[in-house]
Amino acid sequence: MTTTRSKIAVGFYFSLPRLLNKIAGRGSHFSEGGFFETYLGSLVVLLIPYFFLVDLVMNHSGGWLAFVTSIVLLFAIWIFWLVVLYSNWVMIEVLHRLGLLRGMAERHMQDILVGLIITFFASELSILNSWVRWIGILWFMIVATNLAAAFWLALTEMRRGG
Secondary structure, three states: OOOHHHHHHHOEOOHHHHHHHHHOOOOOOEOOOOHHHHHHHHHHHHHHHHHHHHHHHHHHOOHHHHHHHHHHHHHHHHHHHHHHHHHHHHHHHHHHHOOOOOOOOHHHHHHHHHHHHHHHHHHHHHOOOOOOHHHHHHHHHHHHHHHHHHHHHHHHHHHHOO
């Protein structure tokens, strides 16, 4: 008998790992508690805006000032996300109290906002003339493959009948 904890350990939040697990013959369970995905996703969410801002700083300063500024930017990005997520929570609460989007889960609404912000920073990264542009391009490739995997999983679930 499997416990809820063991089911979470084999599940994935993003569609691409679920599809790869399904292709390998294992289950494609949904989970929000995957250790690797959680920390990797959080790292990406922090690093994409960080690399964008560090690239801007490196172009306008050099030496120790750029080094110190890049360290300060880590904390600034962390504070930025705290403010964004709190503001998003307030916005979701207001929408729900007004009777709007009640059928949509809060985590989905938050995922959409975070995805839009990261995609904005990635698009800015992808047009820069430095090595960080490849981080932005990589983001778009990951998003595209994840969306294709979600589409494929939805199609296979519809074929099976749910």
